[in-house]
Amino acid sequence: MTPAVSDVKTLQIDGIDVSAQADQTILDAAREKGLSIPTLCHLDGLGDVGACRLCLVEIKGTSKLLPACVTRVEEGMEVTTQSERLLKYRRMTLELLFAERNHVCSVCVANGHCDLQVLGQAHGLTHVQFPYRYPKLPMDASHDRFVVDHNRCVLCTRCVRVCDEVEGAHTWDVMSRGIGSMVITDLHQPWGESDTCTSCGKCVQVCPTGALFEKGKARLVAKSRDFLPYLAMMREGK
Amino acid sequence: MTPEQLEQIASEETAARARNPRRLSVCMAAGCISSNSDAVKKALERAVAGGPLKDACPVTGVGCMGLCSRGPLVSTEPAGVLYQNVTPEDAGEIVGAVSGPAVERLQCSRELPFFKRQVGVVLENSGQINPERIEDYLAAKGYAALVQALTEMRPAEVIEQVSRSGLRGRGGAGYPTGLKWSTVAKARAETRYVICNADEGDPGAFMDRSVLESDPQRVLEGMIIAGYAVGASRGYIYVRAEYPLAIARLNTAIRQAKHLGLLGSQIGNTEFAFDIELRLGAGAFVCGEETALIASIEGGRGTPRPRPPYPAQAGLFGAPTLINNVETFANIPPIIRNGGDWYAAMGTQRSKGTKVFALTGKINCTGLIEVPMGMSLREIIFEVGGGVPEGRKFKAVQTGGPSGGCIPEQFLDMPVDYDSLAQAGSIMGSGGMIVMDDSSCMVDVAKYFMEFCMSESCGKCIPCRAGTAQMYDLLAKICEGRAALDDLAMLEDLCDMVKNTSLCGLGQSAPNPVLSTLRYFRDEYLAHIQEKKCPAGVCACGMKQEAGS
Numbered sequence: 001m002t003p004a005v006s007d008v009k010t011l012q013i014d015g016i017d018v019s020a021q022a023d024q025t026i027l028d029a030a031r032e033k034g035l036s037i038p039t040l041c042h043l044d045g046l047g048d049v050g051a052c053r054l055c056l057v058e059i060k061g062t063s064k065l066l067p068a069c070v071t072r073v074e075e076g077m078e079v080t081t082q083s084e085r086l087l088k089y090r091r092m093t094l095e096l097l098f099a100e101r102n103h104v105c106s107v108c109v110a111n112g113h114c115d116l117q118v119l120g121q122a123h124g125l126t127h128v129q130f131p132y133r134y135p136k137l138p139m140d141a142s143h144d145r146f147v148v149d150h151n152r153c154v155l156c157t158r159c160v161r162v163c164d165e166v167e168g169a170h171t172w173d174v175m176s177r178g179i180g181s182m183v184i185t186d187l188h189q190p191w192g193e194s195d196t197c198t199s200c201g202k203c204v205q206v207c208p209t210g211a212l213f214e215k216g217k218a219r220l221v222a223k224s225r226d227f228l229p230y231l232a233m234m235r236e237g238k
Numbered sequence: 239m240t241p242e243q244l245e246q247i248a249s250e251e252t253a254a255r256a257r258n259p260r261r262l263s264v265c266m267a268a269g270c271i272s273s274n275s276d277a278v279k280k281a282l283e284r285a286v287a288g289g290p291l292k293d294a295c296p297v298t299g300v301g302c303m304g305l306c307s308r309g310p311l312v313s314t315e316p317a318g319v320l321y322q323n324v325t326p327e328d329a330g331e332i333v334g335a336v337s338g339p340a341v342e343r344l345q346c347s348r349e350l351p352f353f354k355r356q357v358g359v360v361l362e363n364s365g366q367i368n369p370e371r372i373e374d375y376l377a378a379k380g381y382a383a384l385v386q387a388l389t390e391m392r393p394a395e396v397i398e399q400v401s402r403s404g405l406r407g408r409g410g411a412g413y414p415t416g417l418k419w420s421t422v423a424k425a426r427a428e429t430r431y432v433i434c435n436a437d438e439g440d441p442g443a444f445m446d447r448s449v450l451e452s453d454p455q456r457v458l459e460g461m462i463i464a465g466y467a468v469g470a471s472r473g474y475i476y477v478r479a480e481y482p483l484a485i486a487r488l489n490t491a492i493r494q495a496k497h498l499g500l501l502g503s504q505i506g507n508t509e510f511a512f513d514i515e516l517r518l519g520a521g522a523f524v525c526g527e528e529t530a531l532i533a534s535i536e537g538g539r540g541t542p543r544p545r546p547p548y549p550a551q552a553g554l555f556g557a558p559t560l561i562n563n564v565e566t567f568a569n570i571p572p573i574i575r576n577g578g579d580w581y582a583a584m585g586t587q588r589s590k591g592t593k594v595f596a597l598t599g600k601i602n603c604t605g606l607i608e609v610p611m612g613m614s615l616r617e618i619i620f621e622v623g624g625g626v627p628e629g630r631k632f633k634a635v636q637t638g639g640p641s642g643g644c645i646p647e648q649f650l651d652m653p654v655d656y657d658s659l660a661q662a663g664s665i666m667g668s669g670g671m672i673v674m675d676d677s678s679c680m681v682d683v684a685k686y687f688m689e690f691c692m693s694e695s696c697g698k699c700i701p702c703r704a705g706t707a708q709m710y711d712l713l714a715k716i717c718e719g720r721a722a723l724d725d726l727a728m729l730e731d732l733c734d735m736v737k738n739t740s741l742c743g744l745g746q747s748a749p750n751p752v753l754s755t756l757r758y759f760r761d762e763y764l765a766h767i768q769e770k771k772c773p774a775g776v777c778a779c780g781m782k783q784e785a786g787s
Contacts, residue, residue, distance in 0.1 A: 050543070051700070051741065052700055053739045053740070065738055065739060067544055070544050071544075088735075089739050092731070092735045096701070096704035097704065099704070100703075100704045130708050131708075155700075174697070177695065178692055178694065178695035178696065178703055179692060179697065179707040180697070
């Protein structure tokens, strides 16, 4: 017998008593209570993949760190979202991202509207200890309206998921593996030649950085993501 | 087919053998084939056909006989002589000696510790039966366990025997098999699946390949029993495409099992139905991780997902899924046949039974062995394995592949089981053992494994994708004599971070080769950094710097 959806669990997050429904994640419960846990690959309205590891939290009784975005609440759980260890790992994760490709804010279209930038600032990142890798990656401006700059991509796969789950086109996917991974359109043909792309622009709106942007704008305006939870809500008929 | 009919096939096969005991068996597993055993087999066939033994001495291809470094191997019956390093030119002499004294120049003693110290459970038929004939398997008590389970035992009793046996997952992590089976059996669902993980990918590991090439029916039988025990009617074998011979033999085995009604509906004339399908891996190491493997079977990109939920709760197509390794399934038939207590009588307190190891590297007897759990590393390497060649000094043994670590000399007397290997900073892993002598540089070894993890990372989570690349660069820097002590500190920081924050087992264990070599061979790292010198003389330390300055 699966527990009824209305089952309510009580738990502690950072010492604060919180109640949550059994199907809620730690991240849901924390944010409802106004507690912040950093996230990058998570976006309200999209399926979670637990990939960026920024939302890892400590749970009493478990030696493993667990991602808050996919871990369901349990009765009596004691969650720590901010500890010296977690903060150190989060900073290192961000530094690894900054060093992985080219994230120079001053010459980026997303400057001022970038999730990675905000996360860096929030974690007091003044420098990056790891050597920058500066891979030589292409840009694809073959689409009429949009551009993908792989040098700015953090491989959060928000574009892949919004295109698959919300737009239903599945134009985007990931190619190759490891440090050589890259998001691609269709079977790696130029975006402008994609048979499946509907030019809806959702991928551009959900992209956390300047990897996906609209042509003809030197500075990106704030991305609009409100449509996502709304669509998800309407679909599920909640 | 009824159990009686199966028994009849087995007894006919045994009777035929008894009528004509003469027989030449040639190893036709990948190791010996690569040293030309198929030509040896053809030459033996010609020699038999052209001599007095025509039609009286069948030449059979059998599975792995273990001592791969002395292949091609040929054994004769009824004398039971084993010949090593056989060439096609030796065929006439060997055939001539079938009923007489053995050819001494080619003889390989069966009294070697390599053979004497082994205990055959998983490999009991390996090198004995023709893997392409189900009749051979039936004659070797094959499918007796399945018939016994289907006709005499309830599913819960099967699981009880597996639990009693103390068998732990042979894929590497050592999760109790009985517990996993009962979790899947108890999950509330209409559909359940059984998956056999045959995506063996650790460098230097070839246990699963040998089992599949030498005795594929055994794995099928284990899976069918598992299907009965957990209430599944469909199974998948996920085998890497780099094992063409194993795939061909599995296909043959599945076809023959279907033909005899051991797969399909009404198995052994009971209500139980079970089917097995092969799925081929496309070359990604990470697909050996269970959730990535499941994603790959489902047709998606082979990337892992966070657990929980574990596959036992929600696995393939969302259904409760039992996923075990080849060797785990291969242990099941003898456990059911002889009872869990029989199996539990072997091994140590917390690691029961036997384990198959692939011995490679700087060791005299390269090959496949099966020994009871708890045998010491010294016995495995120096007795069974025959020690380090050319009088060189043993330095370390690498177990567990890229997820494992290097164990130095001071642990040689440690009994090999899941817990003691973990204490020494390595893991049991799937059973690869790479022996290294003093000509190996441990930093270079760590770099090799890190390169492997870097190129096999799926790229999904940041710590593994970017962390392994940074760690590899740091190791390369150390090897080249360009590193400072700060780099070593950064490497250790990254090891800790990648280990604790990565999404799946690949990333979580990727730092292990570095951590274990740092723990036991820190002086080698320091020599590279401070003295710009590679003590083993492997790395081109300082060369670049000198050229640059």
